[in-house]
Amino acid sequence: MSRILTMARAGREALDWEMERRPEIVCLGEDVFKMGGIFGTMDGFGAKYGPERVISTPISETGFIGMAAGAAMAGMHPVVDLAYIDFIGVCYNVLLNCASKTHYMSGGAVKVPMTLLIGTGGGYNNAAQHSQCLHATVAHIPGVKVVYPSNAYDAKGMLHTALRDDNFVIYLTHKGTAGVGWMGPPIPTTLAEVPEEPYTVPFGRVKVYREGTDVTVTGLGMSVHEALKAAAELEKEGISVEVVDLRSLVPLDREGIMESVAKTGRLVVTDEDYLSYGVSGEVIATVAERDPGVFKKPPVRVTMPDIPIPFSRPLEQAVLPLAGRIADAVRRLMS
Amino acid sequence: MSRILTMARAGREALDWEMERRPEIVCLGEDVFKMGGIFGTMDGFGAKYGPERVISTPISETGFIGMAAGAAMAGMHPVVDLAYIDFIGVCYNVLLNCASKTHYMSGGAVKVPMTLLIGTGGGYNNAAQHSQCLHATVAHIPGVKVVYPSNAYDAKGMLHTALRDDNFVIYLTHKGTAGVGWMGPPIPTTLAEVPEEPYTVPFGRVKVYREGTDVTVTGLGMSVHEALKAAAELEKEGISVEVVDLRSLVPLDREGIMESVAKTGRLVVTDEDYLSYGVSGEVIATVAERDPGVFKKPPVRVTMPDIPIPFSRPLEQAVLPLAGRIADAVRRLMS
Amino acid sequence: MPLTPELRRGFWRTMCLSRAFDDAMIALYWEGKLPIFQFGAGPLPGELHCSNGAEPVGAGVCAALGPEDMITADHRPHHVAVARGVDLDRMAAELLGRRTGLSQGKGGHMHIYDPAVNFASSGIIAEGMAVAAGMALARRLQKRPGIAVAFIGEGAANQGAFHEVCNMVGLWKLPVVVVVQDNEWAVSTGKRESTAVERNSDRASAYAMAGEWVGTNDPDDIFLAAERAVARARAGEGGTILELRTARLAGHFMGDQQAYIPAQMKQVDPLPLYREKLIRDGVLSAEEADAIAAEAKARIARAVEFAKASPWPEPAEAMAHVFAGEPA
Amino acid sequence: MPLTPELRRGFWRTMCLSRAFDDAMIALYWEGKLPIFQFGAGPLPGELHCSNGAEPVGAGVCAALGPEDMITADHRPHHVAVARGVDLDRMAAELLGRRTGLSQGKGGHMHIYDPAVNFASSGIIAEGMAVAAGMALARRLQKRPGIAVAFIGEGAANQGAFHEVCNMVGLWKLPVVVVVQDNEWAVSTGKRESTAVERNSDRASAYAMAGEWVGTNDPDDIFLAAERAVARARAGEGGTILELRTARLAGHFMGDQQAYIPAQMKQVDPLPLYREKLIRDGVLSAEEADAIAAEAKARIARAVEFAKASPWPEPAEAMAHVFAGEPA
Numbered sequence A, B: 001m002s003r004i005l006t007m008a009r010a011g012r013e014a015l016d017w018e019m020e021r022r023p024e025i026v027c028l029g030e031d032v033f034k035m036g037g038i039f040g041t042m043d044g045f046g047a048k049y050g051p052e053r054v055i056s057t058p059i060s061e062t063g064f065i066g067m068a069a070g071a072a073m074a075g076m077h078p079v080v081d082l083a084y085i086d087f088i089g090v091c092y093n094v095l096l097n098c099a100s101k102t103h104y105m106s107g108g109a110v111k112v113p114m115t116l117l118i119g120t121g122g123g124y125n126n127a128a129q130h131s132q133c134l135h136a137t138v139a140h141i142p143g144v145k146v147v148y149p150s151n152a153y154d155a156k157g158m159l160h161t162a163l164r165d166d167n168f169v170i171y172l173t174h175k176g177t178a179g180v181g182w183m184g185p186p187i188p189t190t191l192a193e194v195p196e197e198p199y200t201v202p203f204g205r206v207k208v209y210r211e212g213t214d215v216t217v218t219g220l221g222m223s224v225h226e227a228l229k230a231a232a233e234l235e236k237e238g239i240s241v242e243v244v245d246l247r248s249l250v251p252l253d254r255e256g257i258m259e260s261v262a263k264t265g266r267l268v269v270t271d272e273d274y275l276s277y278g279v280s281g282e283v284i285a286t287v288a289e290r291d292p293g294v295f296k297k298p299p300v301r302v303t304m305p306d307i308p309i310p311f312s313r314p315l316e317q318a319v320l321p322l323a324g325r326i327a328d329a330v331r332r333l334m335s
Numbered sequence C, D: 001m002p003l004t005p006e007l008r009r010g011f012w013r014t015m016c017l018s019r020a021f022d023d024a025m026i027a028l029y030w031e032g033k034l035p036i037f038q039f040g041a042g043p044l045p046g047e048l049h050c051s052n053g054a055e056p057v058g059a060g061v062c063a064a065l066g067p068e069d070m071i072t073a074d075h076r077p078h079h080v081a082v083a084r085g086v087d088l089d090r091m092a093a094e095l096l097g098r099r100t101g102l103s104q105g106k107g108g109h110m111h112i113y114d115p116a117v118n119f120a121s122s123g124i125i126a127e128g129m130a131v132a133a134g135m136a137l138a139r140r141l142q143k144r145p146g147i148a149v150a151f152i153g154e155g156a157a158n159q160g161a162f163h164e165v166c167n168m169v170g171l172w173k174l175p176v177v178v179v180v181q182d183n184e185w186a187v188s189t190g191k192r193e194s195t196a197v198e199r200n201s202d203r204a205s206a207y208a209m210a211g212e213w214v215g216t217n218d219p220d221d222i223f224l225a226a227e228r229a230v231a232r233a234r235a236g237e238g239g240t241i242l243e244l245r246t247a248r249l250a251g252h253f254m255g256d257q258q259a260y261i262p263a264q265m266k267q268v269d270p271l272p273l274y275r276e277k278l279i280r281d282g283v284l285s286a287e288e289a290d291a292i293a294a295e296a297k298a299r300i301a302r303a304v305e306f307a308k309a310s311p312w313p314e315p316a317e318a319m320a321h322v323f324a325g326e327p328a
């Protein structure tokens, strides 16, 4: 049986299923016991699984994420809710030097199976310290897998995959895509038919949301849905856009990207993260280092510029990679 | 009058000159009072300027770098030594959300003039937590300037520039280039004639170390010198390599990169930082988004792969972007 | 300074102004967010953390400070900003994202900066602690007067920055007062669920700092304790952890239903209590008290009007102010 | 457990083994690094932080532990690793970067992992604190026995992680012992120059933990204090900050001239002292003591031989082990 679910509910289902069966899974994070995590991924788990397995922590991210890593080394599979990715600054060492590198530094002797759930992104005027994406800041670290579903089907399947992975996995969700009430009505393209049974979605494969022949638009998280909006608009103008969701930053499906661009010859890379030294450059480089000859026109980036994210609505709206900016970029490529 | 200096001595000269004249400059960091910083940039300053201005701190990076930011907001210009960039994990929030964003978040009302000196890189078997470069991890943050001299002339001039900049500047030095004894004899190409008088080297311009017509090799920090070694070797084979030192990651001289690649049509990007989501992709994207038609052959990256840095010598040597790997990449491009 | 009637009337005025500010912002916040709550809607979007209940902290501590002293506040900054004398018109305009705002709309409510009164804030927990200590260090090096006060919550006291900074404050006898605002909650997490000891002020001995605790949420008591802490700091006797029991009457942020708060933990509004006390002590008549409150409301109404009448920033302005010294 | 002669002979054996290990590594370290010192040269490159002087800490604390207990150590891990029974051959091979090393040469001396004896270490200051607490949490959740011990330096106690983890250990009464090894120095910075209070064990009250201090650098005293801490942890009475005054005889790392250490702060070698004590107490004769020392040296010589005779890893192996579950 399958139902239409939001990403948040779909993710919750995966975690619930695994927790029911696997005592090594425990949840940690600020307010998770009473509030169930930023997207309600652990909604009701406090009552269901009790305070031993659903642990509300002090505001001590270095401490509790480091503890999660230690618990993972000792045989648990902790699932940690970090709420906003903006907060990684206070616990980045655990990500950078501990959870990600221990397996390698031990020559494979020590595993660190843990899943870190983090919300990303802006668009709701929460300003410079609560709206960031920082995709590259986590995906640049060797030894961590980084996945980023953008619809309910993937949200459930990729969380099952993460929970069964023996490695440190960072599972990102853009706040605007999760379908939680406080971000407004759910975005239709994030909703999906979700089987009740568990299933896995493998990491490292792009998802082609929509096939097209003229221009490839890659996105991840929220920018996938902005790209889809732009594509629908452009279709009316006779432009056929292929929308490719990267959905897994580590591992990255470089061949999947190449396949699409080889077909269309035109590339717009969207990313709500900052422009420089990030995902957008990596996607373009991936194509160029395979064959720059596929580009009929120079590739274009539509991203957050290299600025702290402004609070005021007209300022933020001007810098987000929204459908209008994406459509304009596509039109320029087609002219 | 000018003399041949190492980068470390040249940088020290700039800081000393500015400190003599500007009471707002203070030095902070672990062991700086007695030891003068990782490269001796503050060598002898403890005795010369006293403990008030050369402050050895506890091992509390969040605390003292955050204090430096506060002192900067209150009119000082702190110069902080963080030793190894691997340690940014424990203080990344100050870089990410505080020192870099305050000027913007205050609408320009509050300035944060401070200079953070950090050593990068490996090559001496110091393993996964003491050999990283993390160029992208700092350069991806909006609101911070990131510079990276690779020779003594730039080391002095860029430090003068940093110390006179009203912004948060991260000043990187690859340990192997500094010319400090514990890293072995100085690399000849890091040494330079350095005027005794102060001078500034502007940020945001590449430096062409060596002109060439066949292939552009970009590098930064140590990889510049590996590229120079490769270029000398390749010259014997009749291949003319242009070696371009990025030397300033923020701002980045995108036109300078383009100019060189437009001329040679072939690009090898070297970087001792991890491959993905970093500098190497950004350089390739910079060219591709201007004109992918300039590439006579697909660009090639020679970087640290996406792995924690192994300790053992044969392992580390195999993954560093050394001259041999660079030369091979160039040869492939020319074949 | 003795607790003069004038000072106490000032506390009342400040508390009324702060409450009026928050009440006005709450009203604006709900505009456009009903019937379906969503952060991004209405004239005041984003998260909003109001200070209702914490007014005595702002009033009492700031009255003990001089203009040369420096403040950092956290994600819940209004009561401190109002008490410190941050420009009300420009603060309201900032919350509404207008060009006339303190940061021209770039900061928002968690990022209030007013260098004219040495006020700064940050939305990252405990980030302001090191900044405050650095400001104090600067003044020592500059041989200029000025102590620094970091306002944090009891939840923030478990962040590593607290430890690192308190240790350096103690080590170097920096003139810093760490005001731990214990409103019993960090989002839904009670202090007992997050903190191994009952009072953060007791942690002062781990840092060679002084510790003081005030449990009344009364500006008189808070002022006197703050004055002692400030005097120690000015005298070069070092820092203080000043823990103040206070209240968080309007929830963690707007939209917080607070279902997690048990009935017996319902918090008391300090404003009516202090009003009664001043009347009882003969400092104010009921009419005078209410006139002050009305005046405060009127002042805030003017600030809201100013903000609403202000222009929006132009989209292109988003690109300015990334770096100092560059063309805006 | 009483301080039996056997136990004390064991301390001596452990200390000799640890010293022999460090002395052997120091000898190897200087191979190829003279006359011009440089980190990257010789058969044992990189930074090397030796434990000479801290042997009583490893010997005393580890003797109080059972096989189910878990340890994290820091950048100076040898004395703890040796006392814990980490495989000596494979540890030596790891330091020499050989394929037979504990991590096949990928870790190096700051990254010693031996899951067979629940031992891990890290080169980032105070990183191991949270890891240890998490291991203890895991055992509680798994309803399996096992406490965790985090070994850190007195310099590390000023890192924010110390505070965050101690608070959670106190809050949740986790079975964790934090061993603060006070060797007076963090690189060139003396404890008094870095720490606002004299003893980190006094900070325990800020976390509802127990605090104990041992000032003798004697394994007998250390063992007894560690046993008390371990007993409390096993009994569910919570964690302890156990501060142990110890020594750092070989400098911060090899190459450290230690010119910053004033003559009157010269540290004492605990080995001859303990040897004398055991002889005085009739636990060992001089000959027996020296036989044990000689045996330790011989054992380490065999480890060095094993390491030297071991093959280097193949360059391609660098790419393996980034992720678990992938073809190596």
Ligand SMILES: Cc1ncc(C[n+]2csc(CCOP(=O)(O)OP(=O)(O)O)c2C)c(N)n1
Pocket (backbone or CB within 6 Å): A030, A059, A061, A087, A090, C075, C076, C123, C124, C125, C152, C153, C154, C155, C156, C157, C183, C185, C186, C187, C248, C252
């Ligand atoms: C480093 C970091 N972690 C988490 C958060 C999210 N957060 C914002 S406010 C808050 C609770 C703060 O509690 P407290 O310090 O007691 O202040 P109060 O809200 O009660 O005024 C949390 C967890 C944050 N902003 N920064």
Ligand SMILES: Cc1ncc(C[n+]2csc(CCOP(=O)(O)OP(=O)(O)O)c2C)c(N)n1
Pocket (backbone or CB within 6 Å): B030, B059, B061, B087, B090, D075, D076, D123, D124, D125, D152, D153, D154, D155, D156, D157, D183, D185, D186, D187, D248, D252
């Ligand atoms: C976060 C971090 N900051 C700085 C360093 C550099 N560092 C390595 S050891 C050390 C001194 C440690 O002193 P202590 O904790 O007392 O241990 P000891 O060396 O005395 O054994 C420092 C500063 C580091 N490894 N990690």
Ligand SMILES: [Mg+2]
Pocket (backbone or CB within 6 Å): C153, C154, C155, C181, C182, C183, C184, C185, C186, C187
């Ligand atoms: Mg609170």
Ligand SMILES: [Mg+2]
Pocket (backbone or CB within 6 Å): D153, D154, D155, D181, D182, D183, D184, D185, D186, D187
């Ligand atoms: Mg020490």
